[in-house]
Amino acid sequence: xxxxxxxxxxxxxxxxxxxxxxxxxxxxxxxxxxxxxxxxxxxxxxxxxxxxxxxxxxxxxxxxxxxxxxxxxxxxxxxxxxxxxxxxxxxxxxxxxxxxxxxxxxxxxxxxxxx
Numbered sequence: 607x608x609x610x611x612x613x614x615x616x617x618x619x620x621x622x623x624x625x626x627x628x629x630x631x632x633x634x635x636x637x638x639x640x641x642x643x644x645x646x647x648x649x650x651x652x653x654x655x656x657x658x659x660x661x662x663x664x665x666x667x668x669x670x671x672x673x674x675x676x677x678x679x680x681x682x683x684x685x686x687x688x689x690x691x692x693x694x695x696x697x698x699x700x701x702x703x704x705x706x707x708x709x710x711x712x713x714x715x716x717x718x719x720x721x
Contacts, residue, residue, distance in 0.1 A: 654711070674709070
């Protein structure tokens with residue numbers, strides 16, 4: 607997909623989400639949905655271990671959306687149904703370019719999405 611346009615990738619994206627196989631890897635250098643979720647869980651763990659008062663994290667919208675789901679959103683099941691549910695939720699409530707997503711975490715309070 608490197609050096610391709612969104613329009614050129616559209617059929618591949620559609621096929622990927624129609625397949626909804628959490629362990630499918632689209633090609634060399636790609637990651638499966640399960641790997642993607644595991645990467646998100648790793649970042650969540652780093653955030654939970656951080657001693658900082660404030661953390662600023664920059665990433666693309668889909669990964670931030672994954673983190674929001676892992677921290678405060680719907681449960682993520684590693685199944686076709688779980689992938690579809692996450693995709694539907696992500697499309698209904700997209701993260702826009704340059705959008706700031708604020709979360710709060712406190713001892714015993716867990717994670718909260720701030721308005």
